[in-house]
Amino acid sequence: MANSTQILKGLLEGCILKIVNNNETYGYKICEKLTVYGFQEISEGSVYPILIRLEKKKLLYSHMINSPLGPMRKYYYLTEEGVKELESFISSWNKIKKNIDNVLEG
């Protein structure tokens, strides 16, 4: 299962889109939420690079605002394309999940 990490990282993109879609949010909060959902190991060190990728793909856009901690913080939002991508991710995931369930149930 050498590629399992890569597959999971691909799935992380979809999960991040969903988290951003629920609320305006920022890097640390996304890491925290993924940890709560059980993605700690896989999300370690990869959330910020994924946010950059999603922004470059124009699935997210961001605004930089002063954070209460001092530095400027980027808050992320979904673009229209991001919403479409999220819908497509959810639909694909449901299909894959159903197929795998079918296989496992034999």
Place this chain on the structure above:
Amino acid sequence: MYWRDKLMLLELRLKQIRFKQQKQFNGSNLYLYKSITTYIQNSELRSIEKEEILQQVMDMMIQVQIEDKPMNLIIGQDYEEFCKSIIEEYSRGESKIYTVLNYIQKGLLGMVLYSALLMILRGVVSSSFNLGITVDYLIMVIVISLIMLPGIKKSNQEKSSLTFCQKFYMFNNGVTKSGANAFILMIFIVGLLRFVLGKILGTKVFNYTITLNSSIPYVLLIILIIFVIEGYKRMDNKGRK
């Protein structure tokens, strides 16, 4: 105000915030943050991109520190891998042409600046207003700008986690692989250029002084090339955004 000026102001502001807020870090986190800073600063990203990255990393690291959680949460097990993946994401979609032109532009800029510096230094030392540099110095400037400086940048990334004392020790006990490669390549190319030029034009050519007056058309041409490349880079950046 043009967007370019706005970006410059933003970059300056981010830099000020970074210098002020990094004091919040405790010893080990400051060390980690400074290592990340060195790695990112020695990359080929644009300065505004570097500042944006360092600002976001700082914001996340401060929050992790305040909540007393492990830094792995955002940085992962290896900060160099973390930096590499960030740089990779920013450079994604960058064409080979862009990379080559960027390298040429920086090399040409270095050549113009270092040649000007050497001309002024020679002028000051010899108390002469007739500014110029010898062919020997010009070869050195070209090789430093095109090979040595990019090599030093790469070498600085490899040494990003070292303290000043460690770097000093390394400097006296052999440099990093990239630094050593750049140095060997530099000596080889200087030797090769001298050999070829010596064979074609004779060894006296190395002492020939190229004056500023006689080289003005070439300098203008180089500056024009630098601006044309800059124009291409901006169009390419806009296209990728």
